Amino acid sequence: MIKAYILTVTYAGKMEKILKEMRKLENIESIAVVAGDYDIIVKANVKTLEDLMKLTDKIQSIDGIKRTTTQVIEKEIAL
Amino acid sequence: MRIRKKYLFYVLLLISSLISAAVVSIDTTISYFFIKNPWVFGFSAFLAGTLITLILSLILSIPIDKRSIGSRIDPSFSRLRLVRKEEIKYHIIAGLGNAITTIGYFYILSIFIDPSSILPFYQIVIIYLLIIESVAEKNAPTLVEIQSALIVAFGAIMASISLTGEINLLGLLIVFLIINPSWALFSIYQRKLKMLRIDNKNNDAINIRFWNLVFTTIFTGLIVFISNRSYFFESFEVTMHYMHYLFISMGVTFFSYVLYIRALGIGKASTAQAIRASTVLFSIPFSILISNYIPFSLYLTPTLLVIKIMGLTLVILGIVSYALTEVKAYIFINIRPGYSVEKIMDDLWKINGITTIAAVAGKYDIIAKIRTRTLVKGYERIVRKLEEIEGIRNFTWHSILKEWEEI
Numbered sequence: 170m171i172k173a174y175i176l177t178v179t180y181a182g183k184m185e186k187i188l189k190e191m192r193k194l195e196n197i198e199s200i201a202v203v204a205g206d207y208d209i210i211v212k213a214n215v216k217t218l219e220d221l222m223k224l225t226d227k228i229q230s231i232d233g234i235k236r237t238t239t240q241v242i243e244k245e246i247a248l
Numbered sequence: 249m250r251i252r253k254k255y256l257f258y259v260l261l262l263i264s265s266l267i268s269a270a271v272v273s274i275d276t277t278i279s280y281f282f283i284k285n286p287w288v289f290g291f292s293a294f295l296a297g298t299l300i301t302l303i304l305s306l307i308l309s310i311p312i313d314k315r316s317i318g319s320r321i322d323p324s325f326s327r328l329r330l331v332r333k334e335e336i337k338y339h340i341i342a343g344l345g346n347a348i349t350t351i352g353y354f355y356i357l358s359i360f361i362d363p364s365s366i367l368p369f370y371q372i373v374i375i376y377l378l379i380i381e382s383v384a385e386k387n388a389p390t391l392v393e394i395q396s397a398l399i400v401a402f403g404a405i406m407a408s409i410s411l412t413g414e415i416n417l418l419g420l421l422i423v424f425l426i427i428n429p430s431w432a433l434f435s436i437y438q439r440k441l442k443m444l445r446i447d448n449k450n451n452d453a454i455n456i457r458f459w460n461l462v463f464t465t466i467f468t469g470l471i472v473f474i475s476n477r478s479y480f481f482e483s484f485e486v487t488m489h490y491m492h493y494l495f496i497s498m499g500v501t502f503f504s505y506v507l508y509i510r511a512l513g514i515g516k517a518s519t520a521q522a523i524r525a526s527t528v529l530f531s532i533p534f535s536i537l538i539s540n541y542i543p544f545s546l547y548l549t550p551t552l553l554v555i556k557i558m559g560l561t562l563v564i565l566g567i568v569s570y571a572l573t574e575v576k577a578y579i580f581i582n583i584r585p586g587y588s589v590e591k592i593m594d595d596l597w598k599i600n601g602i603t604t605i606a607a608v609a610g611k612y613d614i615i616a617k618i619r620t621r622t623l624v625k626g627y628e629r630i631v632r633k634l635e636e637i638e639g640i641r642n643f644t645w646h647s648i649l650k651e652w653e654e655i
Contacts, residue, residue, distance in 0.1 A: 174608060174615055192652060199653040203578060205646035210578055240610035244590075246597055247450075247604040 172198070172242040173221055175211040175228060183233025184208070190231045196224055256653075258571055260511040261523040267504035269530035273538045274497045280542050282490050286354035287479045291472045292487040294350075294465040297498030298458075302328075304502055305458050318454050321503075322510050325452035331459045335451075338441045343463025345434030350464070351471050352427040356419055366419040369428075371404040371525055376432040377518035389518065390621045392573045396566045397522050403562025404525040406555050435517040442513035453509035457502060514603070523567050529560055575623055576648040579634070581614040587639030589613060599633045601626070623647075 179187055184202070191200055191211065198212040211228065215221045225239055275293075283289040308318030309327035318325040331339060356366060374397040382388040389397075438460065444451045473480040487494065511520050583592055589607050596605050596616055604617040620626040634643055 172606070174606070199651060201576075201578065201648045201651040203646035203648050205644060207646060210646070210648075238611055240608035240612060240615060242606040242608050242615075244593070244607040245604065246593060246606075 171213075171215050171218060171221055172245065173213045173215075174240045174242070175213055175225055175237050176207045176240065177209045177211065177228065177237045178206075178235045179208040180233050180235050187231055187233045191228065194224065194227055196220060257511050257514045257520075258523060258567075260507045260514075261520055262526060264504045264507040264511065265524050265527040266530045267500055267507070268524070269527045269534050271497060271501050271504060272527070272531060273534035274493075274500065276538060276542065278490070278493050278497060282493060283486055285479065285482070286357045287351075287472055287476065288483045288486050290350050290354045291465075291468050291480070291483040292490070293494055293498055294461065294468050295483065295487045296491055296494035297501065298461045298465050300495045300499045301458050301461050301502050304499060305454050308454055318452075321506055322453045324450040325454045328458065329455055331455075331462075332446060335441060335444060335446075335459070338437045338444070339459050339463045342434050342437035342441065342460055344467050345430040345432075345437065346460060346464040347467035347471060348430035349427050349434060350468060352422055352430070356422060356427075359419075366416065366423060368405040368408040369420060369423045370431070371401040372424070373428040373431050374398075374401045374518055374521050374525075376428050377435065377516075377521055380432055380436055381516060381518055390625055392569065393516075393518065393621060396570045396573075397518055398566075399562050399569070400522040400525045400566030403559045403564075403566060404528045406559025407528045407563060408531075408559070409555070410552075432517075435512065435521060438509050439512040439517050442509055450513065453506045453513070456509050457505045460505075519570055522570060525563055526567060528563055573621060574619060575621065575626060576617065576619050576651065577626065578646045578648065579616045579618060579630075579643050580612040580646070581616060581634075581643040582641045583613045583639045584641045592637060592639045595637050595639075596634075599630055601630050 187209065188200065188202070191197070191209070196213055196215045198214040200212075201210045202208065203210055213221060213224050215224060221239070221241070225237060228234060229237055275289075279286065279289055283292065305318070305328040308321070308325070309316050311317075316326055318327075353367075378389045378394060378397055438456060441456045441460075442451055442453065469480065472483065508520065508524065581592075581596075583589060593605050593607060593614065596602055596614070601618050601620045602616050603619050606615045607613065608615050618626065618630055620630065631645070634640060
């Protein structure tokens, strides 16, 4: 199991549409709208790196996404 | 993504309360028809409870698709294991707390004709928890937390109080000086157990519940033995005789506690306690159900009805205000060269309010997720602590405005 954070920056005014599209995607653990350098933080949970690539591809092709940065999780401590 | 959770914590606790409302009605039925002596009932419930919990935990340890069945209830669970050395002192305190609470509860049942005028004051335990948390966990409650806790506690008292019984000073003393403090210990130490890390993994609720029952049974047995030997021996006979009823009651209780303990790992004991007060709400349909076969004072005068509705409204309002005043954020951390990421992750894990820490490959080194009641507290309890960690070069805070999560 591979987990990763996909940090995305969006164009202004497209947020609702992007979220609607994103919520349909598979292999996503959480979607958070944030305030700061990024606009949406997606936590992905995929089987292989190839699935991760497919997911980031899908996210990048959503209309309104400006750019994405993917941070692959090496170790995680969670409640 | 089909189902989304907003607050797993609340879902766990609400289900736990629903189950425990069911348990109360099962227990009422058992004590009305079969086991009339409350002391014997209490001890035999724990005896049978340990056995059924052992059976259930073993079933939950069976792996299906390489994951045990129990890991669907608590992802940290793999299988039933022996109690660890580092857990024992917490289990002793939690077990003692549970035993004293139970004995106190049964004592009140046995000396008062109408305990329903006294038992609602159990809810005041929230105040104890708030005080303990602010002292022991250095986690001073915010105004919102105090407000919501009191709203829920008073609401629960109003909703469950009966006007037929007199409020008795001795009963109140037992509740305030014996039952509530020991219950507070019980929840605080169960939370400590859940927060322990065993074999580099989080402790799981199923093992905690099983071992808590073992310790509680020992302490309850001791207390019953000292106070009345004939009850002690009678309990074993009763356990054998009514095994099936006790199995149903304690088997259901098991799930209620496992969910409760799991929730304790996510949030504060006081908040968990407040949401558990919603048992008052869920108990209404069960009370109506058992009033069919147990002559039971369900009669309501208009005044009492108004008080109960006000109480229930307060409970709901308090829980909602808890749920809505939560601030979550992501913190992106870069560390200085030459510092161990693992060491910094361990340091971060000690900070109250950090719920997830991930070492990542990419622009940042660590991404932490935090949860706090207010931004001020986020600064005082988290940002200040982060600044004290030497290896951290810089960090950026991203407040979460809205979030969807997969259950």
